[in-house]
Amino acid sequence: xxxxxxxxxxxxxxxxxxxxxxxxxxxxxxxxxxxxxxxxxxxxxxxxxxxxxxxxxxxxxxxxxxxxxxxxxxxxxxxxxxxxxxxxxxxxxxxxxxxxxxxxxxxxxxxxxxxxxxxxxxxxxxxxxxxxxxxxxxxxxxxxxxxxxxxxxxxxxxxxxxxxxxxxxxxxxxxxxxxxxxxxxxxxxxxxxxxxxxxxxxxxxxxxxxxxxxxxxxxxxxxxxxxxxxxxxxxxxxxxxxxxxxxxxxxxxxxxxxxxxxxxxxxxxxxxxxxxxxxxxxxxxxxxxxxxxxxxxxxxxxxxxxxxxxxxxxxxxxxxxxxxxxxxxxxxxxxxxxxxxxxxxxxxxxxxxxxxxxxxxxxxxxxxxxxxxxxxxxxxxxxxxxxxxxxxxxxxxxxxxxxxxxxxxxxxxxxxxxxxxxxxxxxxxxxxxxxxxxxxxxxxxxxxxxxxxxxxxxxxxxxxxxxxxxxxxxxxxxxxxxxxxxxxxxxxxxxxxxxxxxxxxxxxxxxxxxxxxxxxxxxxxxxxxxxxxxxxxxxxxxxxxxxxx
Amino acid sequence: xxxxxxxxxxxxxxxxxxxxxxxxxxxxxxxxxxxxxxxxxxxxxxxxxxxxxxxxxxxxxxxxxxxxxxxxxxxxxxxxxxxxxxxxxxxxxxxxxxxxxxxxxxxxxxxxxxxxxxxxxxxxxxxxxxxxxxxxxxxxxxxxxxxxxxxxxxxxxxxxxxxxxxxxxxxxxxxxxxxxxxxxxxxxxxxxxxxxxxxxxxxxxxxxxxxxxxxx
Numbered sequence: 001x002x003x004x005x006x007x008x009x010x011x012x013x014x015x016x017x018x019x020x021x022x023x024x025x026x027x028x029x030x031x032x033x034x035x036x037x038x039x040x041x042x043x044x045x046x047x048x049x050x051x052x053x054x055x056x057x058x059x060x061x062x063x064x065x066x067x068x069x070x071x072x073x074x075x076x077x078x079x080x081x082x083x084x085x086x087x088x089x090x091x092x093x094x095x096x097x098x099x100x101x102x103x104x105x106x107x108x109x110x111x112x113x114x115x116x117x118x119x120x121x122x123x124x125x126x127x128x129x130x131x132x133x134x135x136x137x138x139x140x141x142x143x144x145x146x147x148x149x150x151x152x153x154x155x156x157x158x159x160x161x162x163x164x165x166x167x168x169x170x171x172x173x174x175x176x177x178x179x180x181x182x183x184x185x186x187x188x189x190x191x192x193x194x195x196x197x198x199x200x201x202x203x204x205x206x207x208x209x210x211x212x213x214x215x216x217x218x219x220x221x222x223x224x225x226x227x228x229x230x231x232x233x234x235x236x237x238x239x240x241x242x243x244x245x246x247x248x249x250x251x252x253x254x255x256x257x258x259x260x261x262x263x264x265x266x267x268x269x270x271x272x273x274x275x276x277x278x279x280x281x282x283x284x285x286x287x288x289x290x291x292x293x294x295x296x297x298x299x300x301x302x303x304x305x306x307x308x309x310x311x312x313x314x315x316x317x318x319x320x321x322x323x324x325x326x327x328x329x330x331x332x333x334x335x336x337x338x339x340x341x342x343x344x345x346x347x348x349x350x351x352x353x354x355x356x357x358x359x360x361x362x363x364x365x366x367x368x369x370x371x372x373x374x375x376x377x378x379x380x381x382x383x384x385x386x387x388x389x390x391x392x393x394x395x396x397x398x399x400x401x402x403x404x405x406x407x408x409x410x411x412x413x414x415x416x417x418x419x420x421x422x423x424x425x426x427x428x429x430x431x432x433x434x435x436x437x438x439x440x441x442x443x444x445x446x447x448x449x450x451x452x453x454x455x456x457x458x459x460x461x462x463x464x465x466x467x468x469x470x471x472x473x474x475x476x477x478x479x480x481x482x483x484x485x486x487x488x489x490x491x492x493x494x495x496x497x498x499x500x501x502x503x504x505x506x507x508x509x510x511x512x513x514x515x516x517x518x519x520x521x522x523x524x525x526x527x528x529x530x531x532x533x534x535x536x537x538x539x540x541x542x543x544x545x546x547x548x549x
Numbered sequence: 550x551x552x553x554x555x556x557x558x559x560x561x562x563x564x565x566x567x568x569x570x571x572x573x574x575x576x577x578x579x580x581x582x583x584x585x586x587x588x589x590x591x592x593x594x595x596x597x598x599x600x601x602x603x604x605x606x607x608x609x610x611x612x613x614x615x616x617x618x619x620x621x622x623x624x625x626x627x628x629x630x631x632x633x634x635x636x637x638x639x640x641x642x643x644x645x646x647x648x649x650x651x652x653x654x655x656x657x658x659x660x661x662x663x664x665x666x667x668x669x670x671x672x673x674x675x676x677x678x679x680x681x682x683x684x685x686x687x688x689x690x691x692x693x694x695x696x697x698x699x700x701x702x703x704x705x706x707x708x709x710x711x712x713x714x715x716x717x718x719x720x721x722x723x724x725x726x727x728x729x730x731x732x733x734x735x736x737x738x739x740x741x742x743x744x745x746x747x748x749x750x751x752x753x754x755x756x757x758x759x760x761x762x763x764x765x
Contacts, residue, residue, distance in 0.1 A: 295591075297594060297598075300687070300688045303688065488590070488591065489589075489594070490586070493581075493583070494583060506700070507699065507700040509581055509582075509700075509704060510581055510582065510583045510590060517708060517712075521708065521712035524712065524716060525712060525716055528716050528720060535723070536723065536726070538643050539642060539643060539727075542645070543645075
């Protein structure tokens with residue numbers, strides 16, 4: 001009796017050891033991740049150290065007539081602000097690693113498959129430039145008064161730049177025909193006296209509407225993030241932590257943390273637990289690389305799988321996002337006039353000026369190896385038009401220690417390219433004046449629009465164009481869902497139609513199989529079973545025969 | 550017929566614990582492989598890991614027991630009468646012949662069983678535990694200097710051994726029905742008492758354990 005008791009205790013101990021090394025057993029989940037508590041504490045007190053009431057400054061009480069006048073007033077105290085801002089990508093719209101000749105960046109030769117390129121279309125595009133007056137190549141990037149302090153810092157929500165005003169707000173009430181909204185001149189005193197740290201509205205005004213409309217470019221950034229619920233974004237949710245963008249996109253000398261072209265958002269995978277001065281831009285900054293308390297296996301994934309891959313099950317969960325844009329279908333007219341057609345999601349599926357579009361909601365991302373850098377094509381890069389052209393693509397590979405599997409929105413496009421020189425083309429889309437028939441949105445004439453755009457860009461054009469299928473990717477990193485909506489193991493660890501089915505070169509349990517072993521294994525088992533059954537049958541038959549004897 | 554106390558309490562506990570763990574491992578293992586979906590991948594993995602580690606730990610207990618009690622002698626392979634035993638299962642059993650090597654306290658296993666259980670306990674099960682162990686420690690391979698291993702290779706070996714164990718289970722379960730009644734052997738493994746035919750002498754070579762007169 002004693003011995004069996006001893007054995008039983010040993011058995012129990014071994015079970016407890018096994019349970020210990022595999023983490024707490026099922027049903028004993030402790031979901032408090034390390035770092036979560038400290039992150040919570042850091043945002044608990046929302047009052048910032050602020051020793052200035054801007055409404056009491058005489059310099060902000062003067063009669064302003066324009067934005068640059070306000071900026072000059074700001075600079076009387078904040079003497080270095082414009083000089084700092086001039087060095088940031090929000091001002092230059094250039095990849096900081098680019099040379100003057102390469103001009104990599106949307107302010108230069110970079111191409112996308114939305115409105116393609118800014119050159120010759122400035123006044124429309126630069127309505128999202130944090131500056132005043134970038135209407136053509138003559139813009140003075142050294143002028144300190146051209147910086148628009150208000151668009152990022154004003155807190156009244158009444159300051160609006162005109163969508164086609166090269167970054168200026170209007171002087172008198174003006175109708176923007178495209179969305180039928182009348183824009184009002186700002187009350188500069190009220191706006192200037194309201195300044196504070198940028199809130200969601202400041203960032204969202206541009207970043208939620210990239211590509212000229214709500215949710216056009218990013219699938220994980222749209223107007224639904226102005227007032228999100230926790231289930232749309234655990235960090236930003238008003239019923240959750242209510243983070244503003246700058247909570248993670250922390251700033252140094254007006255340089256806002258985040259991925260910029262080929263420059264990753266963070267160079268090191270370092271958490272605040274390891275270094276209290278580490279960047280706050282990554283998930284791991286607060287959550288560390290072992291954030292799962294009740295699921296050791298999930299922690300085993302963090303070396304190769306980015307947090308976003310599982311924690312953002314789908315993007316565009318509230319508002320639809322544009323998934324395809326076919327410029328080649330543009331230019332159809334009804335009764336000689338351009339028209340629009342609204343699709344089932346309430347978004348235009350055809351616009352004469354822009355062509356055919358596809359919108360989607362609740363989109364499953366596509367997954368690629370990603371080291372934080374994205375490679376971009378420019379107007380001057382040679383392409384291979386015989387296959388789909390990746391206008392940009394995530395860099396990284398399975399063998400790269402810095403790469404992890406990361407979710408992306410992949411936007412498909414069909415856009416003009418040069419059939420002879422084999423490069424993508426800049427088109428003059430936005431009319432500079434009511435008579436600018438060379439602009440596609442006025443004249444619906446591709447040859448003329450391309451010729452004008454390329455001449456403005458100063459890049460050789462053969463005169464022969466066609467349309468080519470392209471893709472453009474956006475990393476999916478916002479709209480982090482609550483843990484209850486996390487992507488389940490089986491959505492990847494499955495034989496067919498898994499989320500990672502097109503990623504190859506590694507063995508994934510549940511997805512990958514050795515066909516030969518499967519056939520042999522099941523074959524031998526079937527034969528064994530058949531043999532056993534035959535043997536049993538033999539015994540039954542011989543026994544019955546004997547009894548009958 | 551007489552009844553003999555053949556299997557001790559520990560042996561029976563050991564046997565059924567083995568059975569339980571191996572069944573759980575096979576069931577969850579093939580779910581992880583994607584053959585079917587019952588528990589869900591995550592639950593299957595969790596149960597598989599906990600059970601696998603428990604199995605590994607309990608195996609050390611078995612090794613301890615088998616050597617301290619001298620029961621290891623029951624597993625020494627022999628070729629004597631092996632042909633007769635094989636012939637019995639292939640032909641004799643259909644003719645109603647008696648088993649050439651009936652069970653005895655000192656000789657629980659016939660020569661075929663001895664060989665099978667030796668291969669099982671000394672080779673197949675440890676291999677399966679080892680591959681499972683390395684599979685589970687996949688994330689530590691680099692730290693252990695095992696980066697040359699490929700997960701696909703280890704996983705495939707693990708699967709091959711699983712197939713082999715499942716094959717053993719099928720044959721083993723079937724063989725339990727070949728006693729003098731269909732459930733005789735299973736009953737013995739539950740109660741410990743096995744019916745043994747009277748008047749059958751156990752030859753010296755068959756005996757294991759310290760009571761073996763040939764060795765005393």
